[in-house]
Amino acid sequence: MSELQQWLRMAAGIILMTAIFDLLLPANDNKKLAKLVMGLVIMMVLLEPILAVVYSGWRADWFSLGNPALPPSVNLADASSRIHSAGMQPVMQLVTENAAHQLEALLISSPAIADARLTITMSEDGSITAVEVRVIPTNAAEQLSQKDLQELELLVKDLVSRYLQIAQANIYVEIG
Amino acid sequence: MNKNRGVIVLLLFLFITAYSVSTAAADPTQIDILAQSVEEQLRTLNLEELLGFVDSIDPEFQEFVPALNWQTISSQGLKGLNLIDILNTFVRALFKEVIFSSYLMRQLLVAALLSAVLRQLQLSVEDKGIINIGLLVCFLVIIYIGLQSFRSALALAYQSLDDMVSFMYALLPMLATLVASVGGITSAAIFHPVLIAVVSGVAFLIRTVLFPLLNVSAVVGLLVHISPDFPLTRLSGLLKHLSTMLLSFVFTIFLGVLAVRGAVAPVADGVALRAAKFLTSNVVPVIGSMFANAVEVVVGGSLLIKNTVGMFGMLIIFLLVALPIIKIWAIVLIYRIVAALVEPVSDKRIAEVVGSMAGSLTLVMVSLATVALMFFLTITILVGIGNLAAVMR
Numbered sequence: 001m002s003e004l005q006q007w008l009r010m011a012a013g014i015i016l017m018t019a020i021f022d023l024l025l026p027a028n029d030n031k032k033l034a035k036l037v038m039g040l041v042i043m044m045v046l047l048e049p050i051l052a053v054v055y056s057g058w059r060a061d062w063f064s065l066g067n068p069a070l071p072p073s074v075n076l077a078d079a080s081s082r083i084h085s086a087g088m089q090p091v092m093q094l095v096t097e098n099a100a101h102q103l104e105a106l107l108i109s110s111p112a113i114a115d116a117r118l119t120i121t122m123s124e125d126g127s128i129t130a131v132e133v134r135v136i137p138t139n140a141a142e143q144l145s146q147k148d149l150q151e152l153e154l155l156v157k158d159l160v161s162r163y164l165q166i167a168q169a170n171i172y173v174e175i176g
Numbered sequence: 177m178n179k180n181r182g183v184i185v186l187l188l189f190l191f192i193t194a195y196s197v198s199t200a201a202a203d204p205t206q207i208d209i210l211a212q213s214v215e216e217q218l219r220t221l222n223l224e225e226l227l228g229f230v231d232s233i234d235p236e237f238q239e240f241v242p243a244l245n246w247q248t249i250s251s252q253g254l255k256g257l258n259l260i261d262i263l264n265t266f267v268r269a270l271f272k273e274v275i276f277s278s279y280l281m282r283q284l285l286v287a288a289l290l291s292a293v294l295r296q297l298q299l300s301v302e303d304k305g306i307i308n309i310g311l312l313v314c315f316l317v318i319i320y321i322g323l324q325s326f327r328s329a330l331a332l333a334y335q336s337l338d339d340m341v342s343f344m345y346a347l348l349p350m351l352a353t354l355v356a357s358v359g360g361i362t363s364a365a366i367f368h369p370v371l372i373a374v375v376s377g378v379a380f381l382i383r384t385v386l387f388p389l390l391n392v393s394a395v396v397g398l399l400v401h402i403s404p405d406f407p408l409t410r411l412s413g414l415l416k417h418l419s420t421m422l423l424s425f426v427f428t429i430f431l432g433v434l435a436v437r438g439a440v441a442p443v444a445d446g447v448a449l450r451a452a453k454f455l456t457s458n459v460v461p462v463i464g465s466m467f468a469n470a471v472e473v474v475v476g477g478s479l480l481i482k483n484t485v486g487m488f489g490m491l492i493i494f495l496l497v498a499l500p501i502i503k504i505w506a507i508v509l510i511y512r513i514v515a516a517l518v519e520p521v522s523d524k525r526i527a528e529v530v531g532s533m534a535g536s537l538t539l540v541m542v543s544l545a546t547v548a549l550m551f552f553l554t555i556t557i558l559v560g561i562g563n564l565a566a567v568m569r
Binding site: 004011012015016018019020022023024035038039042046069070071073074076077079080081082083084086087088089090091092094095098099122 | 216308365372403
């Protein structure tokens with residue numbers, strides 16, 4: 001763009017000069033000739049940018065303007081999944097709490113279980129990754145034999161795995 | 177006509193979806209969880225960069241910028257806006273600028289009146305040469321004042337263009353991310369690069385071609401009348417023609433790019449979303465349907481955020497460009513007033529020079545407004561695409 005500015009300055013200067021010459025020249029027959037010459041000079045000045053292109057042999061790079069600066073690209077999928085999981089946090093908490101309450105009610109309805117606490121861990125796509133169950137049996141834990149304890153654990157695992165349709169390996173039971 | 181109708185339909189659609197989502201959010205049992213979800217999402221979104229642009233708005237206009245929080249989002253950011261207030265502030269700003277730039281009027285009028293006096297003297301004095309040179313000096317003074325104010329107006333336009341472009345560069349990735357999180361992953365992936373390219377291309381063409389061209393055309397427009405024996409009216413006309421042609425060319429290309437956008441991507445996204453919802457609610461038992469509904473709430477929250485951020489972006493673009501346009505407009509008004517005042521008393525050429533200055537400044541103003549309009553439409557498109565994907569769900 002500095003070439004353009006230069007040309008503009010030159011054109012303005014020459015037009016100004018011709019105007020001053022025009023004022024200073026005495027009005028006689030020669031003035032017409034002088035005016036013609038000045039007109040030709042102005043024409044040459046205006047033609048200059050076009051001539052510069054012609055004499056440069058129409059090189060393509062004369063016309064290129066460079067490239068605009070682009071902002072750094074972002075990974076949209078990553079960013080959107082981050083936002084989505086942030087938004088899911090409170091909602092997910094509500095969902096898992098609801099499901100845990102349902103299951104707790106189901107467990108308590110069994111005569112062998114006095115109280116139950118559940119924690120459900122859920123992944124982003126809605127599948128359940130882990131269930132932690134804490135069961136308090138009707139009889140004190142010390143009075144139960146090893147066999148009874150195992151049976152209770154199996155019962156709880158079976159119930160939870162059937163209800164939520166998940167593998168028993170993902171269920172962790174704690175008694176007492 | 178067809179394009180107009182398309183834009184109107186799009187806007188209607190935007191408002192209807194925004195309204196329906198916000199009425200759904202008004203359910204009192206859901207509102208808390210939605211608010212929590214929206215606030216979590218806002219925290220992750222990292223809005224500081226966007227909010228930083230509020231500082232580059234004129235302090236007087238900053239009060240119209242809404243805060244980006246749950247209150248604004250649940251009311252869709254429209255409740256706090258008072259149109260009369262905004263108009264009042266604009267009119268006040270215009271008057272302030274006109275009064276601030278009235279020194280231009282004084283200078284121009286003094287030079288013009290001086291030249292009028294000189295012309296009267298010319299009739300009674302023997303030696304015309306001296307008077308002619310005096311007239312030329314008056315003329316040069318007017319040209320100098322005109323060039324100064326044109327240069328400051330152009331610098332203002334450059335600044336405002338740069339502000340708008342860097343704001344768009346901050347806003348578009350954020351909006352595209354929100355479109356993707358609403359479910360329009362395909363649309364965001366298709367449109368984000370296209371819109372970024374359009375914005376940068378438009379800004380680049382305006383910055384490196386149109387504004388210099390306007391500069392040259394303004395200078396030539398002033399030189400036209402220096403010597404009546406060597407008129408450059410045609411050259412000045414050519415340059416004006418070139419610059420208006422470039423502006424309309426850019427706008428046409430832009431509209432073409434927007435028109436090409438198909439409804440294919442949003443529909444594909446909608447179908448994908450629907451399939452995912454079906455899978456979760458039927459394959460995952462008990463919790464599945466609850467989970468699917470939960471996803472619905474989160475997506476609804478993202479939709480609200482996206483529409484509000486879009487609205488916020490449009491408002492910021494509007495306010496960013498408002499003051500420069502008002503400032504340039506004030507200068508244009510002063511030139512037009514001076515041209516009207518000077519015409520009966522003074523040289524015809526002086527009125528013409530002042531008028532051509534006003535014309536060049538108007539072109540700068542119009543190109544700035546066109547760029548703002550294009551950015552406005554870009555935001556509308558991106559916001560609308562997300563709504564389409566969410567509705568197809």
